Amino acid sequence: MHELSVCHSIVSQAIAIAKEHQAHSIAGISLAIGPLSGVDIHLLRQAFPFASVGTLAEDATLDAEPLPIRVRCTQCNNESDATPNNLVCSVCGNWQTQVISGDEMLITRIELEAPEERNYV
Amino acid sequence: MCDTCGCNITPGNQHLVSEGGKLEHTHDGKKTVDVMHDLLHENDHQATHNREHFNTRGILAINLMSSPGSGKTSLLEATIDALGKEYKIAVVEGDLETENDAQRIRAKNIPAIQITTGTACHLDAHMVHDALHDLDLDGIDILFIENVGNLVCPASFDLGHHLNVTLLSCTEGDDKPAKYPVMFRASDLMLITKADLLPVLDDFDTQRAEKYFRQLANVSPVFTLSSRKQQGMDQWLNWLKYELQKHRKQVTQNTHSHSHHSHSHHHHHAT
Numbered sequence: 001m002h003e004l005s006v007c008h009s010i011v012s013q014a015i016a017i018a019k020e021h022q023a024h025s026i027a028g029i030s031l032a033i034g035p036l037s038g039v040d041i042h043l044l045r046q047a048f049p050f051a052s053v054g055t056l057a058e059d060a061t062l063d064a065e066p067l068p069i070r071v072r073c074t075q076c077n078n079e080s081d082a083t084p085n086n087l088v089c090s091v092c093g094n095w096q097t098q099v100i101s102g103d104e105m106l107i108t109r110i111e112l113e114a115p116e117e118r119n120y121v
Numbered sequence: 122m123c124d125t126c127g128c129n130i131t132p133g134n135q136h137l138v139s140e141g142g143k144l145e146h147t148h149d150g151k152k153t154v155d156v157m158h159d160l161l162h163e164n165d166h167q168a169t170h171n172r173e174h175f176n177t178r179g180i181l182a183i184n185l186m187s188s189p190g191s192g193k194t195s196l197l198e199a200t201i202d203a204l205g206k207e208y209k210i211a212v213v214e215g216d217l218e219t220e221n222d223a224q225r226i227r228a229k230n231i232p233a234i235q236i237t238t239g240t241a242c243h244l245d246a247h248m249v250h251d252a253l254h255d256l257d258l259d260g261i262d263i264l265f266i267e268n269v270g271n272l273v274c275p276a277s278f279d280l281g282h283h284l285n286v287t288l289l290s291c292t293e294g295d296d297k298p299a300k301y302p303v304m305f306r307a308s309d310l311m312l313i314t315k316a317d318l319l320p321v322l323d324d325f326d327t328q329r330a331e332k333y334f335r336q337l338a339n340v341s342p343v344f345t346l347s348s349r350k351q352q353g354m355d356q357w358l359n360w361l362k363y364e365l366q367k368h369r370k371q372v373t374q375n376t377h378s379h380s381h382h383s384h385s386h387h388h389h390h391a392t
Contacts, residue, residue: 002243002274006160013162017154027151031160038277038303039160071338085302087338097338105160105277112152 003043006105007051014110018056023112026057030109034067034102035084041066060111069102164278167246171281174253175264176375181368182264183361184280186304187288188297189270192314192348194222196288196357197265199348201229203358208262208365213252215244215269222267232256243274246281262365272297276304283368284309291315291322295330298337306337310344310360317347 010029018026033039041064048062069082073089074097080090082102088095159165175182185193194214201210212233214222223235234252236244249266258264266282268275287308289297292315298305305311311334313327331343342360346353 002277005241005243005245006277009161009163013156013158017156021152021154023152033160036303036306037160038273085299085333086336087306088336095335095338096340099338107156107158107160107162110154110156112154114150114152 002038003040004047004050006039007044007047010048010107011051011055011057013107014057014060015055017110018112021112022115023056024115025113026060026110027113028061028063028109028111029057029107030111031062031064032067032104032106032108033064034104035069036099036103037105039105065108067101067104070100071097072100073097161278164246167250168279168281171246171250171253172283174258175281175283176372178258178261179369179372180258180261180264181284181365182266182280182282184266184268184275184282184285185288186268186272186275186285186308187270187290187314188272188293191270191288191290191293193267193270193288194225195348196312196314196346197226197267198229199351199354200265200358200361201226201231203354204263204361205229205231209260211256211258211261211264213244213249213256213264213266215248215267217241217269238269242269242271243278244268244280245278249280263361272301272304276301276307284364286310286312288312288314289330291319291325291327295325295327296333298330298333302337305334306339308334308339309341311339311341312357313343313345315347315349316345316352317350319345 014026014029033041044064045062052058052060069084069087070079071082071087071089072079073092073094075094076089076092078089078091079100082088082090087097087099089097187193197212204210210231212226212231214226214233214235215238216222216235217238217240219237220235223233226233234255236248236252238244238248244266266280285308287305289311291313313330319325319327327345334343344353344356344360346357348354
């Protein structure tokens with residue numbers, strides 16, 4: 001249940017960016033999360049309202065894109081799909097692979113409600 | 122992880138970076154900002170800062186992780202008995218409640234700071250930093266950070282340590298690496314502990330445990346030992362000595378080749 005800590009971190013980063021852009025509020029936060037990050041998307045969604053209540057991100061939608069696990073074999077150099085507890089190369093069966101995607105936990109994008117343009121008449 | 126140079130962008134996520142550049146205006150007056158920050162950006166920043174504290178003093182910091190009751194504190198006691206005269210050791214203990222573990226370490230005349238996390242299931246870099254304020258870091262060779270007993274959450278938090286050591290006690294079952302892949306994938310060493318019990322635990326196969334560990338593409342060593350019965354301790358102690366030497370060499374090389382990067386904020390540390 002470290003997802004609440006993760007949500008607090010997401011909210012505080014989003015607020016910092018919103019303030020930088022003088023935004024009224026945060027409309028949406030987009031994440032990209034791989035299964036090897038150790039962060040569970042479902043739990044993150046559940047924890048988010050507790051971390052965002054009373055902040056600029058209170059009404060923000062949380063969009064989390066799950067990323068696939070991909071490995072590159074250090075022997076045959078092929079790339080293949082893998083599962084969290086089996087990162088073995090599916091082409092040649094070698095276990096010495098490198099994870100090229102699937103351990104990310106990123107804030108990719110933040111959507112802000114921009115301040116209204118001032119009309120000087 | 123770095124958030125500015127683009128090294129967060131991998132073949133798996135590069136499609137998420139919009140072509141229009143950092144800032145886009147959408148049609149309904151909303152602004153969209155591309156970020157590509159790690160979710161735990163603040164923790165990682167603090168962890169980097171902690172690591173600088175360790176590196177400037179040549180301290181090797183080791184994060185000990187495992188499920189509760191796998192023998193982390195017993196391993197530390199046995200390690201202190203073996204190396205305590207040769208090396209200066211200090212310990213940061215993480216538990217939800219009690220000072221019990223820190224008291225066990227202090228009984229061996231080793232400085233130990235207890236972090237009680239309350240309800241938090243893991244240590245983070247800020248908690249460790251606060252604990253460092255209470256610790257005299259000068260002259261310390263190895264700092265052990267004994268994380269909260271938990272095979273899930275601690276894996277996601279960089280504390281500023283250099284190496285992860287994960288314990289798997291043979292009373293737990295040899296498939297733990299397959300069940301908790303995030304933690305075991307991050308391990309720089311896996312220790313199968315309580316090995317003196319192996320003769321009576323016929324369902325724990327150390328080779329099977331290692332097979333599950335290798336399926337996580339982890340090339341790190343696996344040692345089998347018993348802290349209580351002093352079995353197989355040499356491999357672990359030699360690994361520690363080797364890693365300390367390697368770390369010292371790296372830190373010295375880095376200070377010679379790079380000017381020291383210092384943070385703009387200041388802290389008061391016990392010196």
